[in-house]
Amino acid sequence: MARRNSLKDEWKFESELVSENQSIGIEAITLPASQPRRYFDPQKLQQLTESVRQHGILEPLLVRPTGKAGLFELVAGERRFRAAKQVGLTAVPVTIRELSDEDSLQLALVENLQREDLNPVEETEGVLQLLGLRLNIPPIDVPPLLYRMRNEAIGNTNQNVLINSEAQAVEKVFAELGTISWESFATTRLPLLRLPPEILEALRSGKLAYTKAQAVARIKDDQQRRQLLAKAISQDLSLAQIKTEIAKLKAAQEPAEVGDSSLKGQIDDVLRLAKRSQVWIDPKKQRRLEKLLAELKTLVADKE
Structure with missing residues (x-):
């Protein structure tokens, strides 16, 4: 909390303090049209609501005049505002400042970026x-x-x-x-x-941790990725379990690739095995490999 307050003090805004630590009716406060934060963790918001129910609003909300008599726009403190409405408070403590649209948005962004629960x-x-x-x-x-x-x-x-x-x-x-x-x-x-849209949405709504999202995003097949994403969320899979599911998907695809009995498929299989074995590290095998490659180049270059 101290860091966030000091940051607000460091940020320079062309504003005038109209009133500090006064109470106004909660119905006189409106939310801004552009809100930096779109998701609130339901469990943490409920915890804050219970705290407000017992202790009230401990830190004033920051608002600014709207230009309409008796109405104010919320600048910072939306979680406290939501909790207060949930509890049924009719008035809340506020600090009122004259702020431009740009300064108001910057303060709201700074407020949100200092929160630990921001996804x-x-x-x-x-x-x-x-x-x-x-x-x-x-x-x-x-x-x-x-x-x-x-x-x-x-x-x-x-x-x-x-x-x-x-x-x-x-x-x-x-x-x-x-x-x-x-x-x-x-x-x-x-x-x-650059993550797929469905994974971005899962992250934004707090349904999936960042490291898990990165793992699921590695699946290129859209249908398989969406299925694993749904499973990871519904069953609350750990990162290790997600990696196990990904390994199963890869293993299921390998027989189709390795089992190709055509000549082209056999060449692909041999090249794949050669890369995995690193046969070129052995000097004797390296010379044999060079000879075979030279013969292969001559063979594929022959047009007749």
């Missing part, structure tokens, strides 16, 4: 949205920038290009978030966006 898909999308706001570019243009920064950092391109305003802004955002480095984000989080 990896929402975290990734939230970081991209926040970077887009800070860099004044569409979120879709952020991944190419991060990949370019990574290539420059590992020496694939001119290192001097890395020292520019965009890169410095990116590094500042990740330093202020304090949860992950931009290098790690580019390596481990951006690949999430």
Whole structure:
């Protein structure tokens, strides 16, 4: 909690504090049209609801005036807001600030990105949205920038290009978030966006852990992947069990590949076995292999 509060203090916004720690009617608060967070873990939300039932709202919600008399828009604290409505509170403590649309969205993103229960898909999308706001570019243009920064950092391109305003802004955002480095984000989080849609949805809704999702995504066949995904969720399979299921699928496919009795199939089988055996490591076998390969090249090159 301390880290999140300090981060809010570090973030600079052009805002004016209208009122702090006052109570307003919960019906006077509306949710923003653009909400960074779309999924809330039902179990954790229920735990918070029970806490609010017993102790009330301990941390004020952050709201801003809507321009309509007596109405306010929620900026940060949606979980507390939902819990308060579930309990039936008629009024909640708030801090009221005058904020622009951009500053309001940035504060909401910062609030969410500091939560421990944020799933990896929402975290990734939230970081991209926040970077887009800070860099004044569409979120879709952020991944190419991060990949370019990574290539420059590992020496694939001119290192001097890395020292520019965009890169410095990116590094500042990740330093202020304090949860992950931009290098790690580019390596481990951006690949999430290339996962099949059904796996992304399972991750976003908290039905599947990140490591399990990565394993299931390795199945190329759409139908087999969806079936295993459904099984992994319904039976709460462990990562080891998912890997066992994947091994079974691969084993079921091997007889069709190895059992081809045609000449072409036999050649494919021999090449596959040769690659697995690493026969070329033995000097004597290597010479024999070179001779056989030379004969094979002569044979396949003969057009008659």
